[in-house]
Every structure is written in structure tokens, then in C-alpha cells.
Amino acid sequence: MPTSNDMQKVLDIQDKNIIFKDNCVTYGVFKDRKCKFIDCTLSYTPMECKKCQIPNHDYTIYKNGTQTSRVTFPMSEITPTFLRIKKQRFMCKACKETFTAQTPLVNNNCFISTYIKAHIITKSADACSIKDIAKETNVSEATVQRVITKEAKRYRPYYQSLPKHMSFDEFKYASGRMAFEYINAQTGDILDILPAKDSRFVKKHFTSNYSLRQRERVETVTVDMNASYVSFIPDLFPKAHIIIDRFHIVQLVNQSMNRTRVKVMNQFNTSNGEDLKKYRRLKHYWKKMLKKERKRVILYDI
Numbered sequence: 001m002p003t004s005n006d007m008q009k010v011l012d013i014q015d016k017n018i019i020f021k022d023n024c025v026t027y028g029v030f031k032d033r034k035c036k037f038i039d040c041t042l043s044y045t046p047m048e049c050k051k052c053q054i055p056n057h058d059y060t061i062y063k064n065g066t067q068t069s070r071v072t073f074p075m076s077e078i079t080p081t082f083l084r085i086k087k088q089r090f091m092c093k094a095c096k097e098t099f100t101a102q103t104p105l106v107n108n109n110c111f112i113s114t115y116i117k118a119h120i121i122t123k124s125a126d127a128c129s130i131k132d133i134a135k136e137t138n139v140s141e142a143t144v145q146r147v148i149t150k151e152a153k154r155y156r157p158y159y160q161s162l163p164k165h166m167s168f169d170e171f172k173y174a175s176g177r178m179a180f181e182y183i184n185a186q187t188g189d190i191l192d193i194l195p196a197k198d199s200r201f202v203k204k205h206f207t208s209n210y211s212l213r214q215r216e217r218v219e220t221v222t223v224d225m226n227a228s229y230v231s232f233i234p235d236l237f238p239k240a241h242i243i244i245d246r247f248h249i250v251q252l253v254n255q256s257m258n259r260t261r262v263k264v265m266n267q268f269n270t271s272n273g274e275d276l277k278k279y280r281r282l283k284h285y286w287k288k289m290l291k292k293e294r295k296r297v298i299l300y301d302i
């Protein structure tokens with residue numbers, strides 16, 4: 001079948017049980033978008049029953065109609081592309097159960113091809129947002145997140161030991177929820193990322209994966225000014241000292257100085273001309289107060 005062989009090469013389909021016929025490509029509309037549909041047939045002779053594992057001898061398993069599935073496939077240029085696979089159904093005489101032909105192209109009870117999932121995993125390694133990946137692969141953002149999460153579970157870290165110096169942090173991910181990560185403070189390596197940051201979840205993670213002896217080896221834990229971390233760190237790491245990240249200390253000092261500047265500045269917001277000069281100086285040169293002392297230039301004596 002030249003047409004079938006050519007289509008398999010064009011679409012990079014390795015399953016020889018999928019057959020394409022002439023004029024198999026048509027155009028239509030799906031969800032108010034112009035789409036490309038590629039029709040094909042999936043059929044073969046099964047070796048055994050998928051339900052009872054009875055070998056197929058003397059027509060123990062026979063063909064019993066077909067079932068058409070619409071499978072999302074990588075887009076052709078900018079046109080959403082779908083494979084309409086007419087899957088062969090089989091009936092087993094022994095157990096009286098039916099089952100459908102399967103292909104590595106798509107998982108059982110799934111309508112997203114493995115090519116799409118592989119493309120999602122590949123793009124997730126680049127600096128791309130989930131929204132952009134979803135648009136490029138013609139699937140929803142929730143599907144992209146689900147594929148990435150499922151693949152990430154296969155590479156869970158081997159919980160063996162903890163470094164002497166650790167750092168805790170949190171960040172917001174796709175669904176808007178806050179995630180928790182702990183890092184080797186010396187090397188900057190991310191040890192693991194947890195899908196939630198609440199104290200109960202974090203405590204359960206450490207107590208389940210690390211023994212008390214391993215946790216006692218931790219000497220310092222660097223955190224921000226989140227009070228929840230400070231409350232449970234002594235229980236998890238009895239011998240560790242808590243260090244507040246200097247960035248957050250500097251940030252707190254800057255914010256306090258700026259609030260004080262605004263408070264003093266508003267006192268000069270009067271109808272008096274001299275007061276208004278001081279008001280404008282404090283408003284215009286606010287960055288000068290945040291500079292280092294050796295770089296600061298005193299412009300006026302307020």
C-alpha cells in the first residue's frame with residue numbers, strides 16, 4: 001500500500017497495524033476552528049484475550065465491529081490536526097467480553113497521542129509558559145500541567161541524606177497555588193519541590209523520608225520571614241540554627257525607611273513655601289536615601 005506507507009513516513013508512525021487509504025485527509029470544523037482530519041484503520045489478529053488471557057486458537061477471538069476515536073495529533077503548520085482511528089473491536093468466546101485494538105500511538109482510554117505528550121515534555125525544558133505550550137500543542141493548559149506532573153513523578157529524588165546547610169523557599173506555579181522547595185544552601189542545587197507549603201505537609205514529608213539522625217546533621221536552615229517555617233524547623237532539625245535571609249532583612253529596612261520618609265514628607269505638604277521645597281526634595285530624591293553611605297550625596301540640609 002504505497003499510500004499507507006507514505007502517510008506513515010510523513011506522520012512518523014511506527015505502528016504497522018495502522019493503515020491509511022487514498023484520500024484519507026479531509027478538512028472540517030471542530031470547536032469552531034478549521035481542522036485537518038486524517039482517517040485511518042487499526043486492526044490486527046490478537047494473540048490472546050485482553051480480559052481472560054485465553055490464547056486465540058481456532059477463532060476463539062473474532063472481530064466484532066469497530067469504534068472510531070478522535071486523537072489529537074501534532075499540528076500541521078498552524079492547523080489543528082486529528083487522527084480519526086477506526087479501531088477494531090474483538091469478542092472473546094470464552095469469557096464473552098469485548099476489547100478494542102490498542103496502539104502505542106495513544107494510551108488506552110486516552111485521546112491525546114503520545115507524540116503530543118512527548119512534545120509537551122520537550123517544550124517544558126525550554127523557557128516556555130504552560131499557556132504557550134498548550135497553544136502550540138492544541139490541548140488545554142490543565143492537560144499540559146497534568147502531563148508534566150505525571151512525568152516529573154518518574155524522576156523523584158532518592159532521599160538518602162541532607163546537606164549541612166539548607167534553604168527553604170516558596171513560589172507560585174501554574175494553578176496559582178504556592179509550592180515549597182528546599183535547596184542546598186552551599187551549592188544552590190534544588191533537592192526537591194513539594195506541591196504545597198503548609199506546615200503539616202512539609203513536616204510529614206521530612207519525617208517520612210528522612211530519619212531523625214539524618215535531620216540532626218543539618219546545621220543551618222536559611223528562610224525568609226515566614227513565621228510558619230520558624231515554628232516547625234526546631235522540631236524537624238533539632239540542632240539547626242535558623243538564619244533569616246539577608247535579602248529580606250535589607251528589603252524590610254528599605255521598606256521601613258521609605259515609610260518613614262513618606263511620613264516626614266507629608267508633614268511638609270502645607271501651604272508654606274519653605275515646607276513645599278522640603279516636600280519636593282524628599283519626594284524627588286528618595287533613591288538617594290537607599291544608596292550606600294559612600295555613594296550618597298547630601299544635596300540639601302533639610
